[in-house]
Amino acid sequence: MANLHIIKPGWQSTLQDLGRQGYFRSGLSEGGALDEIAFRWANALLNNPSNAACIEILMGDFEAEFEQATCIAITGADLGCTLNGQAVANWQSLAVKKGDRICFNSPETGLRAYLAIAEGWQTPIQFGSRSTVLREKLGGLDGDKLKAGQQLAYQANSEAPMQTLKPQWIPNYNAELILKVLPSYQYEQFSETAKRRFFTSEYIVSQRIDRMGYRLEGPAVMAANQQLISEGIAMGAIQVPPDGQPIVLLKDRQTIGGYPKLGCVGSLDCSLLSQQAPGKQVRFELSDVATVQIERRLFERKLRCFNSKRS
Amino acid sequence: MKVSSVSENACLIQVGDQISESLTAVIAKLSSAIEEILGDALIDLIPSYTTLLCIYDLNKVDDLWMLKTLRQITQEVGTNQNHEVNTLESLGRLIELPVWYDPEVGYDLEEMASDKQMSHAELIQLHTAKEYRVFASGFMPGFAYMGSVNAALATPRQKTPRKAVAAGSVGIADTQTSVYPAQSPGGWNIIGRSPTRLFDISRGDKAALLQVGDRVRFLSIDKATFLELGGQLG
Numbered sequence: 255m256a257n258l259h260i261i262k263p264g265w266q267s268t269l270q271d272l273g274r275q276g277y278f279r280s281g282l283s284e285g286g287a288l289d290e291i292a293f294r295w296a297n298a299l300l301n302n303p304s305n306a307a308c309i310e311i312l313m314g315d316f317e318a319e320f321e322q323a324t325c326i327a328i329t330g331a332d333l334g335c336t337l338n339g340q341a342v343a344n345w346q347s348l349a350v351k352k353g354d355r356i357c358f359n360s361p362e363t364g365l366r367a368y369l370a371i372a373e374g375w376q377t378p379i380q381f382g383s384r385s386t387v388l389r390e391k392l393g394g395l396d397g398d399k400l401k402a403g404q405q406l407a408y409q410a411n412s413e414a415p416m417q418t419l420k421p422q423w424i425p426n427y428n429a430e431l432i433l434k435v436l437p438s439y440q441y442e443q444f445s446e447t448a449k450r451r452f453f454t455s456e457y458i459v460s461q462r463i464d465r466m467g468y469r470l471e472g473p474a475v476m477a478a479n480q481q482l483i484s485e486g487i488a489m490g491a492i493q494v495p496p497d498g499q500p501i502v503l504l505k506d507r508q509t510i511g512g513y514p515k516l517g518c519v520g521s522l523d524c525s526l527l528s529q530q531a532p533g534k535q536v537r538f539e540l541s542d543v544a545t546v547q548i549e550r551r552l553f554e555r556k557l558r559c560f561n562s563k564r565s
Numbered sequence: 566m567k568v569s570s571v572s573e574n575a576c577l578i579q580v581g582d583q584i585s586e587s588l589t590a591v592i593a594k595l596s597s598a599i600e601e602i603l604g605d606a607l608i609d610l611i612p613s614y615t616t617l618l619c620i621y622d623l624n625k626v627d628d629l630w631m632l633k634t635l636r637q638i639t640q641e642v643g644t645n646q647n648h649e650v651n652t653l654e655s656l657g658r659l660i661e662l663p664v665w666y667d668p669e670v671g672y673d674l675e676e677m678a679s680d681k682q683m684s685h686a687e688l689i690q691l692h693t694a695k696e697y698r699v700f701a702s703g704f705m706p707g708f709a710y711m712g713s714v715n716a717a718l719a720t721p722r723q724k725t726p727r728k729a730v731a732a733g734s735v736g737i738a739d740t741q742t743s744v745y746p747a748q749s750p751g752g753w754n755i756i757g758r759s760p761t762r763l764f765d766i767s768r769g770d771k772a773a774l775l776q777v778g779d780r781v782r783f784l785s786i787d788k789a790t791f792l793e794l795g796g797q798l799g
Binding site: 275276277278279280281282380381389390392436438439483484485486487488489490491508509510511517518520521543544546547550551554 | 569570573577584608618627702703706773777
């Protein structure tokens with residue numbers, strides 16, 4: 255076992271895997287990589303198990319040194335990554351040597367980069383997951399974001415394939431973003447006018463964005479009935495508080511809540527949303543469960559094909 | 566009961582419209598039936614006051630299969646419901662939680678008692694007299710929403726939440742009561758403190774002491790017993 259030495263931890267660098275499942279009923283958040291697309295590709299590029307932990311690096315200012323040679327993969331936001339001062343291309347796996355220094359500087363496109371390592375970062379598992387949920391002080395090394403001077407264990411000298419993702423499979427975070435919505439929950443309690451307004455307006459990503467949810471700003475949409483008995487919240491739920499400004503709830507959402515919800519955004523669209531910075535315009539599109547399920551299954555198949563073709 | 570798809574991997578069962586203990590018992594019954602039938606296609610269940618959210622693995626089953634299966638289960642449980650309702654009421658584990666009711670740790674005990682024109686002893690007596698049911702979990706790991714308290718004890722949340730409510734604090738919000746598993750900001754009216762650990766990572770899968778459907782009774786203890794049982798002041 256070798257260690258990665260954290261020199262600069264950055265704004266918010268956290269250990270994430272696919273999240274914590276089976277404990278929602280005890281009130282534990284799901285947690286997990288916000289951009290599942292980038293996270294899954296990072297592991298696929300190394301032929302890792304799909305749930306191997308990655309570092310989710312928010313906006314850069316991150317620097318660390320490898321104690322021993324191994325293989326890594328970089329996906330997600332382009333944070334101007336360098337290895338020993340030389341620019342490194344995103345969406346590929348590569349070998350690193352003893353003493354190599356990796357930096358993630360500042361966002362070029364997207365917000366969150368994923369740093370995967372052969373066989374995954376070896377941090378403690380809590381409730382079946384290594385994911386950090388800051389609010390619950392769970393996961394990571396100590397339930398918190400990474401700090402300068404900490405060490406992350408990994409398997410030294412691991413062999414992994416060197417490969418690059420096909421350009422057509424790389425998400426474009428600068429492209430227009432239309433979020434597919436499954437009408438559900440209290441959808442019927444919103445007036446026809448409110449629904450039309452919601453699906454025809456531009457919404458802007460606000461400053462209030464975090465791992466719990468993305469608050470959007472635009473024309474207000476109000477549910478007829480604001481009194482709701484708290485109920486379980488699914489991934490991507492569009493919660494509408496009394497001010498009518500929608501919040502798309504993401505991985506660190508609370509398990510139950512009592513605000514009206516218009517429906518749910520598909521999980522792959524949530525991944526793309528999590529890469530957007532304040533000021534980005536997004537729109538909503540009415541969709542259905544079959545469409546988003548098929549999209550999700552095609553993504554899984556793409557990953558499977560990628561890994562089987564290699565071996 | 567109404568079953569609907571709410572997201573690409575979740576279905577919601579609406580069991581009723583009003584919060585009631587019998588509904589919680591039905592939800593518990595549904596939960597075990599769903600766990601048995603869905604097996605590893607089920608990721609998790611989130612029971613709440615009147616609903617049950619079922620999160621499933623969309624790579625194993627699709628929404629049509631889920632809706633059909635859940636509708637069958639709700640029908641079966643619904644038909645058996647009437648003649649079993651009495652036994653259902655008494656289902657659920659009984660958990661006793663010791664509480665030291667005192668202004669030293671119950672920040673709002675004095676004010677609540679004077680607002681309601683009752684003595685501390687009367688207030689404590691009303692809170693301990695009833696067996697409560699866990700309706701929902703959430704807000705933070707191990708936080709259980711229990712009800713319903715005697716109408717005379719019902720108190721709205723504090724207008725401005727406290728920045729820090731100590732772990733173990735026992736509170737009342739409207740007709741519900743709960744215990745804070747860890748220090749947290751909070752707006753519930755605090756009347757005492759329990760030395761029992763509501764959420765303990767070292768218990769593994771049983772980290773959360775209270776589960777939806779459990780029955781809870783509070784027992785009044787004195788300061789010495791509170792400290793003896795590991796209660797923390799401050």
